[in-house]
Amino acid sequence: MKYSQRISTLGESLTIAISSLARDLKAQGKDILSFSAGEPDFDTPKIIKDEAIRAINSGFTKYTQVGGINELLVAISDKLKIQNNLNYEPNEIIVSNGAKHSLFNVFAALVDSGDEVIIPSPYWVTYPELVGYFGGKSVFIETDEDDDFKINPNQLKSAITSKTKILILTSPSNPTGMVYSKDELLALYDVIKDTDIIVISDEIYERLVYDNAGFTSIGSINDDMLNRTITINGLSKSVAMTGWRMGYAASKDKTLIKMLNNLQSQSTSNINSITQKASIFALNGDANMDIDNFVSAFSERRNLAHKLINNVKLLDVRLPQGAFYLFINIKKVNLDSMAFCKDLLEKEGVALVPGIAFGVDGYVRFSFACSEEQIKDGIKRIDRYIANL
Ligand SMILES: Cc1ncc(COP(=O)(O)O)c(C=O)c1O
Structure with a gap:
């Protein structure tokens, strides 16, 4: 089939290599902790879900x-x-x-x-x-x-x-x-x-x-x-x-x-x-309390992950003011961001997103849209990975 020139310009996401490796390892029964999520782990507030159900039942379809x-x-x-x-x-x-x-x-x-x-x-x-x-x-x-x-x-x-x-x-x-x-x-x-x-x-x-x-x-x-x-x-x-x-x-x-x-x-x-x-x-404000709760949970997780990552040898990270990502400097580790992410995933079962996917090497993205327990466990594994390099 001859595809349009336009569609041929679209590239496959660089993160796919890591996520498919994570999927394969999981299928083999490996314990994988993923910090690659681009979405909150919270459920949609109930008040919003109830309104959706009301819309369905009233025939707004x-x-x-x-x-x-x-x-x-x-x-x-x-x-x-x-x-x-x-x-x-x-x-x-x-x-x-x-x-x-x-x-x-x-x-x-x-x-x-x-x-x-x-x-x-x-x-x-x-x-x-x-x-x-x-x-x-x-x-x-x-x-x-x-x-x-x-x-x-x-x-x-x-x-x-x-x-x-x-x-x-x-x-x-x-x-x-x-x-x-x-x-x-x-x-x-x-x-x-x-x-x-x-x-x-x-x-x-x-x-x-x-x-x-x-x-x-x-x-x-x-x-x-x-x-x-x-x-x-x-x-x-x-x-x-x-x-x-x-x-x-x-x-x-x-x-x-x-x-x-x-x-x-x-x-x-x-x-x-x-x-x-x-x-x-x-x-219109009905979910404001839920949003405030999300923000305060994210804020605590951010503080925790920031502190723990900066305690890991060779890693440095700035405190982000918003969103739910840490962009971690890995330049002191002698690996490019893709190699770092693959190796970390294979050896310790931790999935991060390589900085090169965002246009810069020397960094990895860590999403803290997950539980504090997972953050602690994941960073413990990252620490062990770096210590064994
Ligand atoms: C910077 C930025 N803009 C836009 C989006 C897209 O969000 P949506 O789910 O509303 O399409 C994302 C999602 O990852 C994002 O990170």
Whole structure:
């Protein structure tokens, strides 16, 4: 069969090698502890599940408006105004099948062949794949651990060319957990304001911020920045709803929202009707207590994992301010990140994600979205692995 050129550009995720090895070892009966999860281990709050059951029983099971029912768009608009100081009207929002689908549609609507998209590195694996899929060129800005893996205005300025169309910002970050402060965003705005660059702000981990670090949406810093920003968010990470598939994109450009609706109307149509009803509950504050409990549990696990990893010889890690990942520096171990992950998995049954999957070697990603017991057991094994090297 002759496949399209476009589909041939899509790469297999580098993490697959590790996850299939973990699966094989598990099938052989080996005791595997996985720290590779990109999702909370918590169950979806009961109040949200009950609302979904109510939606089914009341027959809310038919097609809906392509971009989401009005009640849901209003709930998102209210959430963005109240929690993020982002002034989007309901008709400036479209709901899709997870933030990943929102990003896919936004790239489809904006990226033409040859367009450059600036991606701070380390990055979430999907961005460059989508940019390439639509014929764009990813331009990476390498960040430094000493700068908390954040880009600064000078780096941004040097990456901009006449072909630059988009800058992607992810705060809190996957894989580093770092969060941009309002001052840092204002400094980036000083560069952006003299350009035509569109900022795609991926805020999927926005509720998961620790030590009252505070979170600022780049679109909230002023009206001009809001007009240049497409805000991406969803319920997967903050409300433990990864399987429900609810994400959204918001933009002051109503034509863009219309185009995204057109694209979605010709592909997936609306996200499932039951998720939409349940999502309203997740957004309007009814699940706030559950979310607070998630955040405080993540915060304790983060502190524990951070302390224990820094006690392991040859390993160093910064304290992340958000999300649920530690991005561990393994440079003192004489192995690249893929070799380290394979060897650790084979010898001690611990699965981590190699940094190279996020564009940088010398690091591994450890997800603390698991029990404290598993964290302690896993890090004990990592310690033994390093001691035996
Ligand atoms: C940075 C980032 N953006 C977006 C997503 C996608 O989330 P969703 O489950 O809403 O598609 C993820 C999931 O891993 C992520 O880490």
